[in-house]
Amino acid sequence: MSSRPTSATDATGSPAPPARTALIWTALALVYLFWGSTYLGIRVAVESLPPLTSAAMRFAAAAVVLALVLRLRRGPGSLRVPPRRLGSAALVGVLLLAGGNGLVVVAESGPPGDAVPSGVAALLVATVPLLVVVLRTAGGDRPRPWTFVGVGLGFAGLVLLVLPRDGVDGVPLAGALTVVAGAVSWSVGSYLAGRIRMPADPFVATVYEMVAGALALSVIAAVRGELRDFDPAEVTGRSWLALAYLMVAGSLIAFTAYVWLLAHAPISLVSTYAYVNPAVAVALGALLVAEPVTAQVLLGGAVIVAGVAVVVSTERPRRTAPAAGNGTVRGPAGR
Numbered sequence: 001m002s003s004r005p006t007s008a009t010d011a012t013g014s015p016a017p018p019a020r021t022a023l024i025w026t027a028l029a030l031v032y033l034f035w036g037s038t039y040l041g042i043r044v045a046v047e048s049l050p051p052l053t054s055a056a057m058r059f060a061a062a063a064v065v066l067a068l069v070l071r072l073r074r075g076p077g078s079l080r081v082p083p084r085r086l087g088s089a090a091l092v093g094v095l096l097l098a099g100g101n102g103l104v105v106v107a108e109s110g111p112p113g114d115a116v117p118s119g120v121a122a123l124l125v126a127t128v129p130l131l132v133v134v135l136r137t138a139g140g141d142r143p144r145p146w147t148f149v150g151v152g153l154g155f156a157g158l159v160l161l162v163l164p165r166d167g168v169d170g171v172p173l174a175g176a177l178t179v180v181a182g183a184v185s186w187s188v189g190s191y192l193a194g195r196i197r198m199p200a201d202p203f204v205a206t207v208y209e210m211v212a213g214a215l216a217l218s219v220i221a222a223v224r225g226e227l228r229d230f231d232p233a234e235v236t237g238r239s240w241l242a243l244a245y246l247m248v249a250g251s252l253i254a255f256t257a258y259v260w261l262l263a264h265a266p267i268s269l270v271s272t273y274a275y276v277n278p279a280v281a282v283a284l285g286a287l288l289v290a291e292p293v294t295a296q297v298l299l300g301g302a303v304i305v306a307g308v309a310v311v312v313s314t315e316r317p318r319r320t321a322p323a324a325g326n327g328t329v330r331g332p333a334g335r
Contacts, residue, residue: 024265027257031273034254036280039108039118039125040288041250044242046109048235050226054243055105056217059097062251063210070203079207081199088196089205090212092189097213098220099185107178116175117291122281123161123301124179129274129311130154131187139191146314154307161300171297202259210251271312275305 045054070078081089104125107116116124130151133143162176199205221227261270278301285291 027261030257032276034249036277038250039122039281040284041242041246043108043118045239048239051105051109052217052221053226056214058246059210060214061247067207085197085199088198089208092193093209093212094216095185095189098216100182103182107175119282119285122278126278128187135191150307150310154304157300157303275308
């Protein structure tokens with residue numbers, strides 16, 4: 001980031017007033033730090049909480065809080081949406097939160113050696129913008145040539161990150177593939193959100209996405225036997241605090257800051273979270289829980305982030321959806 005925040009512009013590209021500029025950089029800092037730290041929060045939460053159960057609790061609680069805020073601020077009709085748009089929000093919520101976030105949570109759980117480190121998980125999830133480009137191309141869109149260069153670079157970094165190297169300090173392959181599957185689910189949800197009839201208000205859409213995601217996660221957790229074996233008395237205070245942090249910082253504060261940024265800052269600036277968050281996650285994992293940062297992780301991660309940066313800077317995505325109610329610009333609201 002520039003050392004002179006007064007150089008920021010607003011969403012239309014005009015120079016922003018100093019007070020607005022300070023708000024823009026504050027909101028960006030919240031998105032950078034909180035969304036980057038959620039991967040570490042997940043790792044701590046699943047130390048003693050069942051993985052999918054913890055994710056369901058997180059999104060259910062965040063949905064209730066956000067719904068209450070909307071109800072108090074906007075009145076009794078604030079959450080009303082047509083059934084078709086409600087169904088669209090539910091579908092996107094299942095793909096983003098049950099598929100995307102749920103698989104990441106599962107990958108970060110388990111004994112050492114099987115669980116994916118939080119920093120590596122963030123680097124793998126950083127491939128989402130690259131996967132969305134692939135989906136756009138398959139749907140008939142024609143991204144710019146440099147976009148494909150960035151996609152190729154990012155996927156080369158993905159291979160470097162997970163490629164076994166002498167069997168030492170390798171990323172757990174099964175866990176890595178689980179995270180990639182989650183990234184694919186998140187990408188499909190993000191792609192569909194801009195092409196189907198969604199609730200026009202992104203906050204209202206998020207309420208129903210989180211409700212649908214929490215319900216789906218609860219069902220899957222029950223099938224896995226998590227609810228049968230779950231004993232709240234065995235959960236450590238450390239895991240409860242991590243879950244509370246994920247609810248407040250990841251699902252409420254950071255998302256609110258992100259939505260505000262979409263309306264007040266250039267999307268090219270807002271989109272920088274896609275390659276800043278992985279760096280934050282790797283740093284926090286190494287500093288706070290001593291996750292190993294090997295040369296392979298640094299090299300593969302740097303190549304992935306470089307590819308994402310090329311895609312983000314080349315595409316310059318639009319600030320808003322193409323038509324009211326046809327979707328919203330999706331960020332990692334569930335991270």
